[in-house]
Amino acid sequence: MTTDIHFNKQDFGADFSWGVATAAYQIEGAVDVDGRGPCVWDKFAMIKGKIKNGDDARTACDFYNRFESDIELVHALGFKEFRFSISWSRILPKGYGEVNEAGILFYNKLIDKCLSLDIVPWITLYHWDLPQALEDLGGWKNRKILEWFESYATICANAFGDRVKKWIVLNEPMAVAGLGYTTGLHAPGRKSISNFLPVVHHLAMCQAIGGEVIRRNVADAYIGTAISCSYVHPASASFRDVRAAKRADALMNRLFIEPALGMGYPADAFRFLGNIKRYMQPGDAERLKFDFDFIGIQNYFSVVVKHSYFAPVVWLKEVPAKLRNVPVTAMGWEVSSDGMYHILKQFDAYDGIREIIVSENGAAFHDQVEGENVHDPERKSFYQEYLAAILKAKNEGVKVKGYLAWTMMDNFEWAEGYAARFGLVHVDFKTQKRTVKDSGKWFASFLKM
Ligand code: FCB
Numbered sequence: 510m511t512t513d514i515h516f517n518k519q520d521f522g523a524d525f526s527w528g529v530a531t532a533a534y535q536i537e538g539a540v541d542v543d544g545r546g547p548c549v550w551d552k553f554a555m556i557k558g559k560i561k562n563g564d565d566a567r568t569a570c571d572f573y574n575r576f577e578s579d580i581e582l583v584h585a586l587g588f589k590e591f592r593f594s595i596s597w598s599r600i601l602p603k604g605y606g607e608v609n610e611a612g613i614l615f616y617n618k619l620i621d622k623c624l625s626l627d628i629v630p631w632i633t634l635y636h637w638d639l640p641q642a643l644e645d646l647g648g649w650k651n652r653k654i655l656e657w658f659e660s661y662a663t664i665c666a667n668a669f670g671d672r673v674k675k676w677i678v679l680n681e682p683m684a685v686a687g688l689g690y691t692t693g694l695h696a697p698g699r700k701s702i703s704n705f706l707p708v709v710h711h712l713a714m715c716q717a718i719g720g721e722v723i724r725r726n727v728a729d730a731y732i733g734t735a736i737s738c739s740y741v742h743p744a745s746a747s748f749r750d751v752r753a754a755k756r757a758d759a760l761m762n763r764l765f766i767e768p769a770l771g772m773g774y775p776a777d778a779f780r781f782l783g784n785i786k787r788y789m790q791p792g793d794a795e796r797l798k799f800d801f802d803f804i805g806i807q808n809y810f811s812v813v814v815k816h817s818y819f820a821p822v823v824w825l826k827e828v829p830a831k832l833r834n835v836p837v838t839a840m841g842w843e844v845s846s847d848g849m850y851h852i853l854k855q856f857d858a859y860d861g862i863r864e865i866i867v868s869e870n871g872a873a874f875h876d877q878v879e880g881e882n883v884h885d886p887e888r889k890s891f892y893q894e895y896l897a898a899i900l901k902a903k904n905e906g907v908k909v910k911g912y913l914a915w916t917m918m919d920n921f922e923w924a925e926g927y928a929a930r931f932g933l934v935h936v937d938f939k940t941q942k943r944t945v946k947d948s949g950k951w952f953a954s955f956l957k958m
Pocket of ligand 1: 869923
């Protein structure tokens with residue numbers, strides 16, 4: 510890994526946004542105070558064996574109570590943008606209907622704290638924490654979610670849109686459909702291939718509906734949605750592996766962007782996706798389109814895939830990074846800044862994409878606290894390599910306008926619990942003590958230049 514860097518902040522341009530990204534469920538805690546209703550992760554985390562070490566997010570980073578000092582820390586690190594998500598069940602404990610004013614008040618205080626320090630707030634409307642009350646009615650599988658989501662988005666736009674201009678509608682919808690409803694590794698833990706297509710379609714519809722709602726209700730909004738993406742390599746040049754790689758690319762990279770751009774679902778590369786028509790109603794193809802101001806791309810690793818006779822429907826499997834003799838993070842994800850470069854190019858090649866924000870990127874490593882320090886040279890190198898790749902793409906004309914590091918501080922990493930640490934700031938979950946890691950200090954000096 511490189512340690513010398515040959516670029517500085519100015520190389521990205523004066524109008525490039527630098528920030529950190531977070532998500533409500535991963536940091537807030539306070540899951541049952543001030544009228545918040547339960548969400549799918551609250552229930553899922555209580556099921557034995559679902560979360561590593563039996564962890565849960567009842568306290569997480571206690572951000573609900575510590576947001577002021579945490580935002581001061583973001584400011585001290587030199588970041589000018591802060592991305593957070595709204596907990597739907599804090600605003601609407603039952604998912605729809607009566608608004609919980611205490612929830613609105615919390616986010617108002619958070620937004621005002623950001624603004625008081627000249628930090629630009631970015632709202633993600635949906636980062637995986639569906640109200641349990643809606644899951645009980647079928648969740649993302651029920652088409653009614655189009656109305657539930659529209660009304661939730663309207664409430665948020667009207668409550669926060671006077672001060673918040675940067676909006677992300679959905680965070681990684683593919684994870685919701687794939688992990689939440691098909692493999693069951695994430696909440697709500699539903700496990701059936703028959704869930705996949707209806708859930709995908711309802712998410713893709715809500716992606717556009719959320720965009721429309723914000724456009725209608727928030728003056729001067731900058732609207733995007735955040736898509737997980739990984740550059741896909743075939744394991745060999747064989748016809749079968751190349752076709753498997755195309756299917757993986759359709760699933761991992763094309764599935765949510767193409768309907769938004771008016772291109773429909775990528776059934777050309779993966780015929781199974783053509784069955785999604787069964788869940789579409791007249792007018793849907795049109796409603797799937799939304800002219801986003803930016804697309805948030807979230808890239809951590811690239812993947813190598815091969816054909817497999819043992820994986821029905823997809824007929825492919827991933828060749829794990831650890832078998833490929835490449836550097837990996839504590840998640841087992843390949844460190845591949847080249848993958849970032851290629852995926853930026855791939856997205857930039859779509860005609861309809863106006864701008865790109867790297868709305869998440871970062872790495873987990875096994876950190877050790879030594880007194881007041883956390884020396885994390887691997888994470889620092891990771892950021893430096895990926896930023897160099899982004900700059901390279903930018904210099905070649907890719908319309909990338911901002912970078913939000915994942916993440917400000919260690920937090921509840923979904924099914925990994927507290928075992929996977931992605932923060933620039935270390936959190937001791939027993940005492941809630943924050944310790945800035947070397948990678949955080951590096952960012953602070955980089956951003957000061
Ligand atoms: C992304 C999620 C985010 C976090 C990082 C590591 O897929 O959006 O919440 O879990 O991965």
